Amino acid sequence: MLRKISIRTPGQGLHEITDQVAAVVRQAAVREGLCTVFIQHTSASLTIQENADPSARHDLENWLNRLVPEGDRIYTHTFEGPDDMPSHIKAILTNCSLSIPVMDGELALGTWQGIYLWEHRRAPHSRSVLVHVAG
Amino acid sequence: MLRKISIRTPGQGLHEITDQVAAVVRQAAVREGLCTVFIQHTSASLTIQENADPSARHDLENWLNRLVPEGDRIYTHTFEGPDDMPSHIKAILTNCSLSIPVMDGELALGTWQGIYLWEHRRAPHSRSVLVHVAG
Amino acid sequence: MLRKISIRTPGQGLHEITDQVAAVVRQAAVREGLCTVFIQHTSASLTIQENADPSARHDLENWLNRLVPEGDRIYTHTFEGPDDMPSHIKAILTNCSLSIPVMDGELALGTWQGIYLWEHRRAPHSRSVLVHVAG
Numbered sequence: 001m002l003r004k005i006s007i008r009t010p011g012q013g014l015h016e017i018t019d020q021v022a023a024v025v026r027q028a029a030v031r032e033g034l035c036t037v038f039i040q041h042t043s044a045s046l047t048i049q050e051n052a053d054p055s056a057r058h059d060l061e062n063w064l065n066r067l068v069p070e071g072d073r074i075y076t077h078t079f080e081g082p083d084d085m086p087s088h089i090k091a092i093l094t095n096c097s098l099s100i101p102v103m104d105g106e107l108a109l110g111t112w113q114g115i116y117l118w119e120h121r122r123a124p125h126s127r128s129v130l131v132h133v134a135g
Numbered sequence: 136m137l138r139k140i141s142i143r144t145p146g147q148g149l150h151e152i153t154d155q156v157a158a159v160v161r162q163a164a165v166r167e168g169l170c171t172v173f174i175q176h177t178s179a180s181l182t183i184q185e186n187a188d189p190s191a192r193h194d195l196e197n198w199l200n201r202l203v204p205e206g207d208r209i210y211t212h213t214f215e216g217p218d219d220m221p222s223h224i225k226a227i228l229t230n231c232s233l234s235i236p237v238m239d240g241e242l243a244l245g246t247w248q249g250i251y252l253w254e255h256r257r258a259p260h261s262r263s264v265l266v267h268v269a270g
Numbered sequence: 271m272l273r274k275i276s277i278r279t280p281g282q283g284l285h286e287i288t289d290q291v292a293a294v295v296r297q298a299a300v301r302e303g304l305c306t307v308f309i310q311h312t313s314a315s316l317t318i319q320e321n322a323d324p325s326a327r328h329d330l331e332n333w334l335n336r337l338v339p340e341g342d343r344i345y346t347h348t349f350e351g352p353d354d355m356p357s358h359i360k361a362i363l364t365n366c367s368l369s370i371p372v373m374d375g376e377l378a379l380g381t382w383q384g385i386y387l388w389e390h391r392r393a394p395h396s397r398s399v400l401v402h403v404a405g
Binding site: 088093099134 | 363369370
Binding site: 032033034047048049050053055056058059060062063064066093094095098099100101103108109110111112113134 | 137171173174175176177203207209210211212220223224226227228230231232234263265267269
């Protein structure tokens with residue numbers, strides 16, 4: 001089963017999409033298999049991270065923003081705005097696709113794992129995410 | 136086929152798990168297909184790297200430890216210990232899942248490739264890794 | 271379907287391989303499914319990035335070369351040349367495998383996405399890439 005889901009992001013940050021992905025898995029009615037999540041953009045990405053304490057996500061964002069700051073003189077690709085080139089770099093450092101096994105009909109995530117769409121642009125965006133489930 | 140394997144790590148470092156993954160692939164008895172390895176944690180990760188010269192892995196660890204040091208003042212998520220927040224950052228920079236084709240009934244790794252569980256915490260941990268094989 | 275494709279790289283840089291991967295997907299004649307691309311090397315990697323403006327790829331390369339420079343005193347693994355250890359580090363920061371859904375018989379890439387082989391060595395290399403397509 002393949003479904004496209006649209007995620008409206010409020011701007012830069014980690015936005016949990018575990019529920020939306022889990023809903024597709026349940027719809028697929030597969031007992032054991034593989035779920036692949038794919039984002040159709042190059043200035044936003046996917047990651048699996050701790051879903052318990054918001055301070056961990058806060059630190060992840062601050063750390064990545066410091067590693068890949070806006071306004072770096074190395075950038076020549078600047079006409080889409082100061083947050084565009086950092087977004088592409090952050091995307092290659094994180095993930096475009098994630099593969100998660102399905103066990104007993106559910107995403108086999110660890111206790112503290114959540115699936116996140118990482119919006120790297122400052123402005124709100126509508127992002128297309130594909131969810132593929134194979135039995 | 137889906138199997139959960141438990142890996143006991145002796146603490147921070149790259150621990151090869153190629154043999155354990157290959158054993159599941161052989162058990163699956165699939166001639167051609169896809170093997171997906173998934174780690175159910177956010178402070179350890181997976182990577183494929185050179186299995187020949189230990190100095191390459193040694194340098195990978197030192198380089199990553201320098202990029203993501205303990206004690207960085209940017210961290211607010213510190214109550215799980217000084218090695219916890221660096222672990223989450225290292226996990227997002229490496230991989231939570233790996234997909235490796237199966238060819239002639241074996242993992243189709245390159246000559247110098249090995250599969251590694253990268254433990255980012257200092258203390259020994261028991262880590263759950265899922266191996267999914269589809270024919 | 272599983273196919274091995276050989277890519278001749280002219281040296282360091284992002285080399286688009288979207289057409290070669292798409293050709294395997296068409297040959298597989300799968301309407302809906304999953305395409306997995308895997309590189310059998312540890313000093314070259316895969317990434318999905320913007321295929322429109324070459325300046326974005328130019329900046330990605332310069333940024334990564336600055337983050338992981340040659341001649342870093344931290345390296346002990348140097349006998350394969352000054353560009354070898356940086357290559358392994360760049361490989362772990364990017365991707366060894368990519369999973370892309372297949373929709374209506376085609377790779378379901380976003381409008382601006384292209385698949386790239388990222389050669390990290392200076393010299394031209396022949397690289398083996400596996401393309402697996404499941405229906």
